[in-house]
Amino acid sequence: MDARTAAASQVCSVARTAALLADPWTVLLVRDLGRGVARFDELARGLGVARTVLSRRLSELVGDGVVERVDYREPGARTRAEYRLTRRGRDLGVVLAALMDFGDRHLAGDAGPPVVRVHTGCGAPVRLVNVCTAGHRLGRGDDVHLEPGPGAPVPEQEPR
Template identity: 80%
Template structure:
């Protein structure tokens, strides 16, 4: 079992998402599809990735339900494929944005980040924020507790006490 399969088999949403994204090329493919680059040759050119690598990554993303292949045909040419993010793939946009925010804060050149995300209507910078289901915006000092969810495996408390149900996450 390779690392991707091992991660996918875990009962953990982070591990399963990491298994889908699996490597930097896959994350960059999702990023570019989200930016509107849909054609295979444009993806190859923009990413600087080998065609075989891109083919494998697109096949893996399609298998995971993240992208779909859509055929198109230019007049006088053979049928070719475009790749589009599915709803599941579009939902990964927040993951890509979080990676971008982290890189902007911790890995950008001294001159600053190479790309800025701004609200089209007003031009203000866009930030990711955490909000609970009741609409409370969480700040740096707010505590988030991790509790077993409905998909958590059943545990025998005499054999395995498991994680503290009130484990704090920051």
């Protein structure tokens, strides 16, 4: 069993998401698709990734339900494909925002981050905030604990 399959089979949302994103090319591909880059040649050129690697990653993401392939045809040209994030893929936006937030705080260097997420409505910078379902704003995790969720495995009962 390879590492991706092993991680995907764990009863852990972090492991399953890590398996879905698999490697840096996949993360960057989801990033660019989220920015509206949709065509294979544009993705290959923008990422600087080998076409074989890009083709494999796109196929995996389509198979995982993260990306959909949509055929298009320019007048006088052959049918080609565009790739778009599905709802599942768009939901990864918060994961990428968390990666960006971490990188901005810890890896950007003295010059600061290369891009800043900005609210279109008011122009203010956007930051991630943890909020519980009762509306309380939380810190960086020191006031959060984990409890079994509805998908947690049920421990086996010992025979009596």
